[in-house]
Amino acid sequence: MNVVNGHAVIEIDKVTKTFGGVVANKDISLKVQEGAITGMIGPNGSGKTTLFNSIVGFHPIDTGSIKFEGNEISKLRVQEIARLGLLRTFQQTRIYGKMNCVQNMLISIPHRKAGLLDIFADHRAEDRERAEHLLEFVGLYEKRWLMGGDLSFGQQKLLEFAMALMNEPSVLMLDEPTAGINPTLINGLIDRLKRANEEFGITLFVIEHNMRVIMNLAEHIYCLAHGELLAEGTPGQIQNDQRVIDAYLGAH
Ligand SMILES: Nc1ncnc2c1ncn2[C@@H]1O[C@H](COP(=O)(O)OP(=O)(O)OP(=O)(O)O)[C@@H](O)[C@H]1O
Ligand SMILES: [Mg+2]
Structure with a gap:
């Protein structure tokens, strides 16, 4: 089991981010607990990567607050945030x-x-x-x-x-780590993500479309739809949430 002491290392409060007329994130509030593996799911275009980009300072947010270890970071630049120990990987590798x-x-x-x-x-x-x-x-x-x-x-x-x-990093955010990975190698990757969390003590925040992976990894999952937070809960709660089934899981 992961060691969770109930302390939120990332706190997002009412974050909105638009691109021209597109509202990519609308009024999103969520927390990532220190030492935990937190998941984020949602249909294509629901705003998951945009939220990651906002957290790491890749672009400014319109309104809201993003705190890392209690400090406001929404005005900081990518390098400054990386130096604090908050890192991410990309959906397309770099x-x-x-x-x-x-x-x-x-x-x-x-x-x-x-x-x-x-x-x-x-x-x-x-x-x-x-x-x-x-x-x-x-x-x-x-x-x-x-x-x-x-x-x-x-x-x-x-x-x-x-x-x-x-x-x-103290926190690592992974954008679809198993996408494009051979199914037979996925179990090995899940194992390594868990070991990075348990042995290196790295808090993980993971976007995934692979339901088997995220239900196996995360202890708390957020589901976005149309840029808004649709639901949150344990894997069991998320899998049985009718709103999540209708918006997303029904198609998976
Ligand atoms: N730099 C940008 N300029 C304009 N629109 C953008 C930009 N980045 C994202 N968007 C738009 O914001 C919305 C959310 O996109 P985002 O990439 O965050 O979705 P996602 O949940 O990560 O989707 P996927 O599961 O396909 O990766 C989409 O409508 C997208 O076209
Ligand atoms: Mg994405």
């Missing part, structure tokens, strides 16, 4: 295709350390060791000298996950 896996891991460090890659040899050796350890953790150790661009899409997602871990 890795460097012309660098090998180890280089991708090393280049990802400045997110947390804020500066140029450390040139001191002893530090590099330590980072290099950690990079290889984390590549082993996600199952990419054998592929560590392959170029990022030569990995399969699923392997690129595993690399992106490892790159995020390299920065030792």
Whole structure:
């Protein structure tokens, strides 16, 4: 079981975000408990990625409040928020295709350390060791000298996950981590997400369309529809919520 002490590490209060005439998020309020795995589901275009983008400072919100560890972060920039220990992965992976896996891991460090890659040899050796350890953790150790661009899409997602871990986030938000991953590899990924949560103590906030995955992973799930919060609850409550079934689960 995950250690949940009842403290909200992310608190979103009445957040609205529009793009021209499109209301992508409307009056959304939700909390992510420290130490927990929290899920977010909802139909395509319901505003899940937009909310992630707002939390990490990718774009400004129109109205509302976003707090991380009790501090307002809605006016901060992406790098400032990343340095606080709040990181995300992308629905479309962002890795460097012309660098090998180890280089991708090393280049990802400045997110947390804020500066140029450390040139001191002893530090590099330590980072290099950690990079290889984390590549082993996600199952990419054998592929560590392959170029990022030569990995399969699923392997690129595993690399992106490892790159995020390299920065030792306190909270990691994952946008559809299992999308495009071979079904036989999905169980391994679920296992690693749980281990990142339990062994490294990383709070996870996960967007997923794969119901088996999210019901297995998350202890609390939010469901968005048409940019609004439709329902929230335990996996059991969400699966039996008629509004969620009508808006989303009926099609899955
Ligand atoms: N940068 C943008 N400019 C204009 N409209 C946008 C932008 N980003 C998102 N939108 C719109 O906001 C709405 C919500 O999109 P969003 O990507 O957040 O949905 P989603 O729930 O992540 O969907 P999916 O499950 O398909 O990933 C959509 O109507 C989308 O077209
Ligand atoms: Mg999305």
